[in-house]
Amino acid sequence: MPTASSPPAGAGRSPGRSLSACHFVLDQQPIDRVGRIRPWPLGCPISRRSACPGRSAAPRFPPTLPGATRFPPTPLMRPTRSATRVLEPPNIHAAWRGVYGRIALAVDASCFGPRSREIAALWRYTPRLAMAKNIKARSVDYAQWYLDVIKAAQLADYSPVRGCMVIRPEGYAIWEAIQRDLDRRFKETGHVNAYFPLLIPQSFLTKEAEHVEGFAMECAVVTHSKLEKDPNNPAVLRPASPLEEPLIIRPTSETMIGHMYAQWVQSYRDLPILINQWANVMRWEMRTRLFLRTSEFLWQEGHTAHETADEAQAETMQMLDVYADFAEQALAIPVIKGRKTDAEKFPGADTTYCIEALMQDGKALQAGTSHNLGQNFSKAFEIKYLGRDNTQQFAHTTSWGVSTRLIGAMIMAHSDDDGLVLPPRVASVVLVIIPVFKSEEERATVMAFIDKIVAALVGEKEASATLRTSGDMQSYFFDKITHQRVIVDTRDVRPGDKQYHWEQRGVPFRIEVGPRDVAGGVGLVKRRLDRSKENVQLDQFSPDWLRGKLEDVHTQMLEKARLFLSDSTRTAETYDQMKEILEKHGGFVRCWFEPNRDSEAKIKTETKATVRCIPFDQPGGEGKCIFTGQPTRTQVLFAESY
């Protein structure tokens, strides 16, 4: 493998404005100090198609390179801090396709590490000559990419109300899948669902000191009970009838539920109470981001009350395990379990535990939390019971939740520059069949063949019951319990359009069926995850075949994400090392650290990184705190976070 320090291929050629110069412009795309490709300079003929003379002659991106046959082209030269290095496939493909987020960096780095082949195989891309038109590449603008993916997949839309979002059917289907899976897990662990009200008396919030502190700043307050016409201007409505006590819209329900539990619990025989609620909550956020942080969001909050501290602790840990397993098994997102530092814990909790996931840009995302609330809320709300020893005791409570943020995590963990990539277990459409034909006769034979494939995949019975689908498509249940569907895209649009359409929506599998396939008795099966294709004989199609395929995809997505996680977790011995890692790579930095509000605040100011958690797997022994240099028994994970 060449690690030449020869001059860059494009060196000396200036990125001129003529179209023929596009190739070299691409070679010389600016790269920042950590190797990320920077946005095209203004005026570049590629990034500004309108600047190209003759619209129809405008080059596609990438420009007419050498073409597929000669792909990969001359190796891309990429300057690093110390030397210039020749990128080899798959690096070129990655770079070429603009996949130069930190992921691609991982691929790159791996070429010199022990796991190179493993990772390279997982990130192998079929080189393409066209990129998604409506999605910005991760390497160019990660934040925009995220928004573009959501838009292209029609997961959500902005609402007229600041900070709120509309979850569109495609996005809500993911939430439904999350709900279905989690709800089963909650019930398996003995919980039941209930519903508590949206509005909470303002006075409730003040009963737990830390809790007020934590949430007061972001509460929406209801102060009036009606609107009336302004006498001066009848066209204007103004609030009237002030409430005696203002109500707040729940930012979380500990207080309301604490209040109710106090009434429901009399004796140790009433414990434990194991209740979950699926609800919306509202936190008036300064800065919002679709799914990751919106003013109103959907979540699930479990609230339990127990007789002993041990029981509460066991519950807290059990639910954390439920979340971790769920994240991996349903969303294919590997997570790190750990405990929050005091600075990061939930206001009002004794201890907060969390699962932390790592996004492709190297930032961490808290994907779920489980709190041991100790007796804080039971004391504040007087959740008292008569114990076995005939004395009054305060219950021990817990709470735990995950939110629609998980959808954001899922998007950022798996999607690529072509759009959404759905983990199969939460995909509402698992497979789309795309017919290809020219004449009416071909249409008939192709559709007849597709009918056979559908029957083979979903069974004769389901195949005979077409579901009503908008947009002139045929839709069938693949799984009647999860409501996952198979769609035959019979719309009268070009096959290429359909490919992009379903690709951007993250559908795990597509089958393309044209006259050639009918003649050969096969379907051309395409995988979304890695764009691989294979011909599959009609007689191989069956529900089990598809299930197996979906399982494969899930396993590989999880494995890919695990490799990324482990590759992006580095250890630092010194504060300087940590800074360098954060600067150069992002991701998690594992180090000895004595948790302390002051140190954490200083480190955050200097590096933007915070202690994401104190992971459960501690090496034991003692080390030198990275910040103070004092001996400590604690290792933590630092990272920038969402």
Added chain:
RNA sequence: CGGGGUGUAGCUCAGUUUGGUUAGAGCGCAACGCUGGGGGUGUUGAGGUCGCAGGUUCGAAUCCUGUCACCCCGACCA
């Protein structure tokens, strides 16, 4: 809440500096034709109170004031 940026057709934008025909383009959308194995093509057509509210002016997308929304960066947070 502070700093920066942007609001013109569904989307991306031009036009604003220097006020002046009926506000434009590409994509998308609708209909029809040729097509159809990764965003093809031709014809025709629909679509805009220029974010909103005031003001200056004979005349405002353009100038002034206010306001709202969105995006980015900080502080805060799931």
